[in-house]
Amino acid sequence: MKNITKEFPGVKANDNVNFTLNKGEIRVLLGENGAGKTTLMNILYGLYEPTSGEIYINGEKVEIKNPTVAISHGIGMVHQHFMLVPPFTIAENIILGSEPTRKNGIKLDMKKAIEDVKEISNKYGLAVDPNAKIQDISVGMQQRVEILKALYKGADILILDEPTAVLTPQEIDELAIILKKLTQKGKSVILITHKLKEIMGMSDKVTIIRRGKLIDTVDTDKTTSDELAELMVGRKVNLVVDKKEMKTGDTVLEINKLSAVDQRGVVKVKGISFEVKAGEIFAIAGVDGNGQTELVEVLTGLRKAKGGNVSLNNKDITNTKTKKIIEAGVGHIPEDRHKRGLVLDFSLSENMILGNHYEAPFSKNGLLNYNEINKHAVELIGEFDVRTPNQHVKAKSLSGGNQQKVIIARELYRDPDLLIAAQPTRGLDVGAIEFVHKRIVEQRNKGKAVLLVSLELDEVLALADRIGVIYDGNIVGIVNAKDATEKELGVMMAGGKK
Ligand SMILES: Nc1ncnc2c1ncn2[C@@H]1O[C@H](COP(=O)(O)OP(=O)(O)O)[C@@H](O)[C@H]1O
Ligand SMILES: [Mg+2]
Incomplete structure (x- = not known):
């Protein structure tokens, strides 16, 4: 992404941002709330048109007018709030919008859908029960379905917006393993977060944005939480709370x-x-x-x-x-x-x-x-x-x-x-x-x-x-x-x- 600027009335959400992602890496996009992370990725996914700037995929300049175009370029996105249909099964949700049809081209081929889902779920080690309904499964499992849905549509670049916000510590560990596996199969991952804690074990590099501007990209294994916090906020952050002795009253x-x-x-x-x-x-x-x-x-x-x-x-x-x-x-x-x-x-x-x-x-x-x-x-x-x-x-x-x-x-x-x-x-x-x-x-x-x-x-x-x-x-x-x-x-x- 080259010189990306996005203006909303009264806010420059992205200010001349340059962002490069390499094949097979897990990149964290780190920044405070409102820094412009989601906006930048929504531009990549074709949800917003940038005010100015250019996007290149595998060296080729592309115009990503809408998510359908993004998907055709192998870009998939899992949003912060899931977009699944609760009474539908996992398989139905995954194929929604790209349903396989029988020979006549009209009838939905549910059998093939379930086979397809099983195949990708095996390939990437994302175990699911295709017949379970979304409303009956855990939040962690729903996220897995969203990831499978993106893979089903052919995503090579997978964007996850604040994926750990809704997960338990155990589910976060599982997600880390899944992402690693995806990159071993040649996928690339962009993980948006504002949490420092889980980044360290999960990513190769961290790109920090602050108030719409790209600040720096650092190697995860060469940085510390304190340094990241400072880059993110723009000043030293006191993670320890100062408290003086107090005498209590009535x-x-x-x-x-x-x-x-x-x-x-x-x-x-x-x-x-x-x-x-x-x-x-x-x-x-x-x-x-x-x-x-x-x-x-x-x-x-x-x-x-x-x-x-x-x-x-x-x-x-x-x-x-x-x-x-x-x-x-x-x-x-x-x-x-x-x-x-x-x-x-x-x-x-x-x-x-x-x-x-x-x-x-x-x-x-x-x-x-x-x-x-x-x-x-x-x-x-x-x-x-x-x-x-x-x-x-x-x-x-x-x-x-x-x-x-x-x-x-x-x-x-x-x-x-x-x-x-x-x-x-x-x-x-x-x-x-x-x-x-x-x-x-x-x-x-x-x-x-x-x-x-x-x-x-x-x-x-x-x-x-x-x-x-x-x-x-x-x-x-x-x-x-x-x-x-x-x-x-x-x-x-x-x-x-x-
Ligand atoms: N659709 C929109 N209309 C107007 N302002 C927006 C819109 N989307 C985001 N913004 C503003 O752009 C800035 C960046 O937002 P966002 O990209 O959501 O930040 P982040 O994902 O880093 O928390 C914020 O000031 C936000 O209020
Ligand atoms: Mg956001």
Whole structure:
């Protein structure tokens, strides 16, 4: 790809990028959220037309007007969000769009389709059951189907956009083996990611892009995570969180024998008690699905408690409306930022006043005051370093990291006594993670209480003062973070008592 530039209104997503891929290599395309990785690959796959620049395949200049042309040049792409049809079988999904037909040219030859699928799945060591339905298989298996689909269409260059975001550690290991095998058979792979951790074992070279510009390409075995992080963010990144000693103050949140059920009526929170004091970060560690979601929902008024009570600054707030809970001094960074954190079709300005929208200066005599709302947004965009063309764009057009900054800006603007941060860095890149961690620690250092709920043990250990481990709806142990070890926490997370 030569001198590729792609402009969107207000954003230069790719700025004169030169990118060369060799046969048989696994190349990582690394960059923060919004750096321009997906755009560059969408251009290669014919989804976007570049504003300027040229593409050569095997030395020959090509015009890739659409994905059909890309496929004819042997380029295949597996998108971040899979594009499979859930009620169809694996075989049906793989052949969709290039179905083999019987002699008359009309009837679908399903038998041949299944044979074809078996053949490529054997050839590349990607075992699947062609007759299984997509809706019944794991996410890791669905990704395998997407890869097979690209190979079925004849891909020689396989582009994978953030393939590990949805996988478990075991599935990531399997993917690494699959990719290696593909390159041994002469395929070339481009792997888009913003995660440093898994790159090292998986790739030959890493190309870093930052704010649309190509920064460098380095050999994986001659670099380090620290160096890559710095190239990616453009400055030294502090992967270790600075925390000063704090004396804790009064109890801000007190939870007593709290219980709650999920939407199917299954008891998910089974009589939990703990407290969070001013000036401390109390983290709930645990494997996903052990009651964390329901606990946070009860605390924020999104779900009714079945029993027990919750008090904030010594006032009972059990089963109080969300609006009242916010007014009582609770800020909430929700685990699902699209569903609970933002109104995706609203502008940034509007999103930044949600929950305060009925108050002065944003509202006057029942009417929104857009001058004030915009002014407020411009200030927060600056203070929280939200990367956006302006405050008028819709929340949905921002990258995940920038969306999260909008939520954090809004929640911290209210200066809450208690900040509840649920999976606050899920899906974010290092730069954004560092930012979020700093803000959470700042809140504690100001003498506020923080309840952190995280599936990432690294995050819990880096931020927390005390850690409560949740398992099957119970807090099975509470430990001081200073004395906690990953191993000990891991045992509790699997149900072992402290
Ligand atoms: N279809 C689009 N319209 C407008 N802006 C876009 C579009 N796609 C991407 N962008 C913008 O281009 C920049 C690069 O985005 P993207 O390529 O998705 O980044 P990455 O994949 O590295 O996270 C971002 O600022 C993003 O908001
Ligand atoms: Mg992307």
